[in-house]
Amino acid sequence: MLAELVSSALGLALYLNTLSADFCYDDSRAIKTNQDLLPETPWTHIFYNDFWGTLLTHSGSHKSYRPLCTLSFRLNHAVGGLDPWSYHLVNVLLHAAVTGVFTSFSKTLLGDGCWTFMAGLLFASHPIHTEAVAGIVGRADVGASLFFLLSLLCYIKHCSTRGSSARTWGWFLGTGLCAGCSMLWKEQGVTVLAVSAVYDVFVFHRLKVKQILPAICKRKNLSLFLSISLLTFWGTSLLGARLYWMGNKPPSFSNSDNPAADSDSLLARTLTFFYLPTKNLWLLLCPDTLSFDWSMDAVPLLRTVCDWRNLHTVAFYTGLLLLAYYGLKSPGVERECNGKVVTNGKQNANGHSCHSDGEYRNSESKPSLAAKAENGIKNNAAQRSPLPSTENIVVLSLSLLIIPFVPATNLFFYVGFVIAERVLYIPSMGFCLLVTVGARALYVKVQKRFLKSLIFYATATLIVFYGLKTAIRNGDWQNEEMLYRSGIKVNPAKAWGNLGNVLKSQSKISEAESAYRNALYYRSNMADMLYNLGLLLQENSRFAEALHYYKLAIGSRPTLASAYLNTGIILMNQGKTEEARRTFLKCSEIPDENLKDPHAHKSSVTSCLYNLGKLYHEQGHYEDALSVYKEAIQKMPRQFAPQSLYNMMGEAYMRLSKLPEAEHWYMESLRSKTDHIPAHLTYGKLLALTGRKSEAEKFFLKAIELDPTKGNCYMHYGQFLLEEARLIEAAEMAKKAAELDSTEFDVVFSAAHMLRQASLNEAAEKYYDLAARLRPNWSGTKPTVSLSIRRL
Numbered sequence: 001m002l003a004e005l006v007s008s009a010l011g012l013a014l015y016l017n018t019l020s021a022d023f024c025y026d027d028s029r030a031i032k033t034n035q036d037l038l039p040e041t042p043w044t045h046i047f048y049n050d051f052w053g054t055l056l057t058h059s060g061s062h063k064s065y066r067p068l069c070t071l072s073f074r075l076n077h078a079v080g081g082l083d084p085w086s087y088h089l090v091n092v093l094l095h096a097a098v099t100g101v102f103t104s105f106s107k108t109l110l111g112d113g114c115w116t117f118m119a120g121l122l123f124a125s126h127p128i129h130t131e132a133v134a135g136i137v138g139r140a141d142v143g144a145s146l147f148f149l150l151s152l153l154c155y156i157k158h159c160s161t162r163g164s165s166a167r168t169w170g171w172f173l174g175t176g177l178c179a180g181c182s183m184l185w186k187e188q189g190v191t192v193l194a195v196s197a198v199y200d201v202f203v204f205h206r207l208k209v210k211q212i213l214p215a216i217c218k219r220k221n222l223s224l225f226l227s228i229s230l231l232t233f234w235g236t237s238l239l240g241a242r243l244y245w246m247g248n249k250p251p252s253f254s255n256s257d258n259p260a261a262d263s264d265s266l267l268a269r270t271l272t273f274f275y276l277p278t279k280n281l282w283l284l285l286c287p288d289t290l291s292f293d294w295s296m297d298a299v300p301l302l303r304t305v306c307d308w309r310n311l312h313t314v315a316f317y318t319g320l321l322l323l324a325y326y327g328l329k330s331p332g333v334e335r336e337c338n339g340k341v342v343t344n345g346k347q348n349a350n351g352h353s354c355h356s357d358g359e360y361r362n363s364e365s366k367p368s369l370a371a372k373a374e375n376g377i378k379n380n381a382a383q384r385s386p387l388p389s390t391e392n393i394v395v396l397s398l399s400l401l402i403i404p405f406v407p408a409t410n411l412f413f414y415v416g417f418v419i420a421e422r423v424l425y426i427p428s429m430g431f432c433l434l435v436t437v438g439a440r441a442l443y444v445k446v447q448k449r450f451l452k453s454l455i456f457y458a459t460a461t462l463i464v465f466y467g468l469k470t471a472i473r474n475g476d477w478q479n480e481e482m483l484y485r486s487g488i489k490v491n492p493a494k495a496w497g498n499l500g501n502v503l504k505s506q507s508k509i510s511e512a513e514s515a516y517r518n519a520l521y522y523r524s525n526m527a528d529m530l531y532n533l534g535l536l537l538q539e540n541s542r543f544a545e546a547l548h549y550y551k552l553a554i555g556s557r558p559t560l561a562s563a564y565l566n567t568g569i570i571l572m573n574q575g576k577t578e579e580a581r582r583t584f585l586k587c588s589e590i591p592d593e594n595l596k597d598p599h600a601h602k603s604s605v606t607s608c609l610y611n612l613g614k615l616y617h618e619q620g621h622y623e624d625a626l627s628v629y630k631e632a633i634q635k636m637p638r639q640f641a642p643q644s645l646y647n648m649m650g651e652a653y654m655r656l657s658k659l660p661e662a663e664h665w666y667m668e669s670l671r672s673k674t675d676h677i678p679a680h681l682t683y684g685k686l687l688a689l690t691g692r693k694s695e696a697e698k699f700f701l702k703a704i705e706l707d708p709t710k711g712n713c714y715m716h717y718g719q720f721l722l723e724e725a726r727l728i729e730a731a732e733m734a735k736k737a738a739e740l741d742s743t744e745f746d747v748v749f750s751a752a753h754m755l756r757q758a759s760l761n762e763a764a765e766k767y768y769d770l771a772a773r774l775r776p777n778w779s780g781t782k783p784t785v786s787l788s789i790r791r792l
Contacts, residue, residue: 003107004100007120011099014125014470015092018134022479023084025292025498026137029053029597031087035639036070037077046070051140053599056246060595062416063251065242068184069140087136094142095133099124101149102429108156109203109393110436118459119436123429125467127287132422134477135292141425144185148192148404148426151178155196159204162223172227176234183238188426190242191404193235197228198399202328203392209328252594253416256296256526261414263301271302273410275309278316280405280424284431287466290473291490292483294419296523298491320398323434327395393437401430435459481506493523497532504536512536527557535566543570559595561587561604568608572615584612588631602637609635610645613652622652643673647682654686662686677703681716688720696720711741718754727758738767745774 023032031037034053036046050056051064072090080086103120110116132138154174161168175196182189201207205224207215215221255262260272279299283290291298302309388396404426408415417423439459443452476486481502487495500515516533519526534549547570553563564587571580587608592598609632616625629649636642650665663686669679684699700717707713718733731754738751752767 003112003117003120004103006117007103007124008096008100010121010467011124012092012096014467015095015133015474017471017474018092018477019085019088021084021088021134021474021477023082023087024135024477024480024483027084027087027135030137031073031077032082033599033639034070034073035599037074039078041638043071043074046074050246051137052597054597058598059249059252059593060598061246061251062596063246063249064187065246066140066184066186068181069143069186072139072143073136084136087139088134091133091136091139091142094139094146095129098142098145098149101146101153102432105149105153105156105429106433106436108153109388109396109433110440111387114456115436115440118439118463119432121463122432122435122459122466125463125470126284126428126432127290127466127469127473128284128421128424128428130290130421130470130473130477131292132425134474135422138422138425140186141422144182144189145426145429147178147182147185148189149429151175151182151192152196152199154178155199156204158227159200162227172230175231179234180238183242187242188404188407188423190235190238191406191426193231193238194403195396195399197231198403199396200224200227202395203388206389206392250413251416253414254596256523257416258410258414258418259296260301260418261410265303267305268301268303271305271307271310271313272299274317275299275302275313276419277405277409278309278312280419280427281316281431282312283419283421284424284428287469289490290421291487291495293487293491293494294421295417296491296493298494299418323394323398327391327398329391390437390441393433397430397433397437399430400433401427404430435462493519493526493529495519496522497526497529500529500532500536504532509536509540525556527553527560527563530556531560531563534563538566538570543574546570559590559601561590561601561608564590565604565608565611568611572611577615577619581612581615584608584615588612588635599637599639602635603640606632606636606640606645610648613648617648617652617655622655625652626656641673643669643676643679646672647676647679650679650682650686654682659686659690675706677706677710677713680706681713684716684720688723693724709740711737711739711744711747713737714740715747715750718751722754722757727754731755731758731760731763735763738770742770743774745771748774 029052035041036049036053046067048056049070050061051066051070052062054061056063056065073087076087076090099120102123103116106119107116110119132141151174154171158168158171158175161171175193179190179192182192201212201224205215205221215224253261260269260276263269263272276299405423406412408417408420408423436459439455443455446452446455476482481499484495484499484502488499496515497519500512500519503512503515513533513536516529516536519529520533523529530549530553534546534553537543537549538546547567550563550567550570553560554567557563564583568580568583568587571577571583588605590601590605592601592605595601609628613625613628613632616622616628626649629645629652632645633642633649636645646665646669650662650669653659653662653665663683666679666683666686669676670683673679680699680703684696684703687693687696687699697717697720700713700720703710703713704717714733714737718730718737721727721730721733734751734754738748741747748767749771752764752771755761755764755767
């Protein structure tokens with residue numbers, strides 16, 4: 001129990017510095033903008049939507065069905081809202097729990113001694129876990145790992161009690177339930193059933209490859225056959241249900257997500273897919289260079305057999321085959337041990353080990369040290385549960401390393417990434433066991449005490465270095481700026497682009513522009529970066545350049561609705577109304593099939609329709625405006641804020657003198673957002689028009705109370721007072737409006753007019769003069785002050 005507690009404590013301590021971290025990278029979409037976390041969203045939606053909140057059967061869904069993880073996010077949201085501290089705390093506690101359970105699992109293989117302790121500490125400190133623990137969305141991998149281990153431990157109990165206790169099937173039921181829960185945390189969790197089968201065949205029954213079929217055919221091994229059959233049936237059922245629930249279709253991904261999958265060259269695809277496991281193993285061995293994202297060109301394609309990286313591939317698979325041969329080699333010379341037949345010094349009954357002659361000699365010469373190193377405990381006759389042999393542990397470790405990684409290999413279906421560090425969370429268990437059992441085997445084999453100490457302390461030093469790297473890497477996950485800067489070396493295009501977004505949010509405009517241009521230098525066809533650069537230029541009134549980048553973005557991705565939206569807004573503001581109208585119409589006709597984020601797309605389409613209706617409204621085509629507004633309401637997604645759209649519906653009905661309908665939509669606008677200032681002003685105008693003067697005045701005053709810095713609010717109230725012949729009060733409101741909006745011609749000119757109506761001619765002259773300076777070439781009648789509706 002001490003080993004479990006110490007390992008968990010180390011896992012907890014190493015990640016305490018993540019508790020002060022912010023939301024980073026994928027956390028935004030999975031948590032901050034995920035509607036499934038909100039209390040007003042029925043919790044049952046979690047079981048019909050993917051991890052990102054998109055309907056599973058939608059063509060653009062990621063198909064990542066992880067309802068238990070999403071449910072944990074929702075509970076976090078219910079308790080702490082969007083405070084990242086509570087989310088990080090749950091991740092760290094889960095990692096500590098997984099570390100403790102992994103150490104307990106290691107004890108069943110290595111015994112209750114120093115090597116179990118080493119395995120637990122190695123897992124607790126491994127830097128490959130930083131993305132899964134420090135990144136909140138990595139909770140899916142950590143949660144899946146917890147139930148993965150619980151399922152495996154239940155199956156180990158099932159094997160040890162099979163044939164001797166009725167409780168054995170209770171343990172098997174626990175295996176199945178935990179495997180299902182693991183899969184509902186993350187898809188790869190279902191692979192625990194295959195690992196359990198490997199344990200039963202190669203560790204518990206200690207069968208070699210040639211012995212499997214004969215052993216299953218023997219009547220005395222019917223229990224083994226039944227267990228494996230049930231594992232197969234349950235695994236097939238889970239996978240079948242999973243495939244059915246996601247619409248019987250695999251997900252689709254963009255070229256940048258997995259360039260090898262999109263390559264036209266069979267040779268390039270084959271060589272790259274064979275190489276990627278090699279790269280993943282190197283990250284486990286030497287996690288020196290880590291990145292938040294390995295997509296795009298982070299791992300260049302292997303296009304020819306002359307690529308030197310193919311040597312790494314050959315070395316990797318050669319080593320893998322040698323390890324597999326070592327663990328699965330056919331039986332050699334049989335001999336007796338404790339009255340039972342053993343092979344190569346290993347007892348083949350009950351899955352318990354009997355040491356080879358060399359191991360016994362070591363145990364006799366150094367009973368307290370060598371035996372402890374080989375078995376993890378003192379070798380004595382009273383030991384209740386003899387341990388598996390080194391070969392058995394190697395087989396199980398390889399299965400833990402390989403089988404959970406198989407879904408990420410592109411072998412059965414293409415995945416949406418090149419490398420994902422968090423996917424290695426479960427396979428790292430197999431890696432940690434391999435390193436530990438390898439160190440233990442070397443420790444036993446060498447004779448000199450100096451070499452034994454060297455091996456032991458080298459393993460301990462590796463743990464220290466891993467722990468230091470983990471603590472340092474956690475610092476990169478403190479905020480998005482640090483995270484993206486750390487990824488420039490690996491994936492410059494994605495890192496510079498995301499860094500540009502962060503710098504822009506910090507109002508570092510020139511630095512943000514430089515970051516966007518750096519991203520486009522490395523990958524010139526990134527639609528998102530072209531759009532982001534265009535948006536930055538638009539917000540800084542560089543409209544011609546902005547239009548250029550929006551057109552490039554549309555050329556790169558014709559379905560990018562937000563680029564159409566902003567293009568139309570610029571054209572409309574430039575007076576190119578016909579071009580703007582065509583742009584808005586084209587945007588409204590873009591379907592949302594096969595789009596990565598259909599919710600964001602629908603929001604942009606709704607905004608396009610809103611602006612198209614506004615264009616018709618300004619041209620006096622109120623019926624056309626209403627038709628477009630109604631279409632916008634039909635296409636509006638759940639997360640869209642509709643108050644401005646409803647308010648403009650009311651405005652259109654007002655212009656058509658349909659006052660009851662106008663009042664209905666004004667009220668809808670205020671219901672959707674009770675502090676929406678434009679709706680207070682327009683509804684106040686309607687109330688004044690229908691003779692409800694006292695109610696109207698309350699709405700005007702409420703608008704001023706909501707934002708005392710808006711001159712528009714004072715101007716509308718002033719107009720109301722002017723119509724009520726309260727001239728002095730109207731003049732005061734006009735002066736206040738002109739002081740706040742001294743650069744708005746309509747406001748200043750109307751203020752001058754109201755002051756003249758109140759016979760305050762000197763003040764009126766002052767504002768007429770200011771209006772003349774604002775628009776020197778204007779000549780005409782008094783302008784009508786219109787309500788400015790901000791773009792959605």
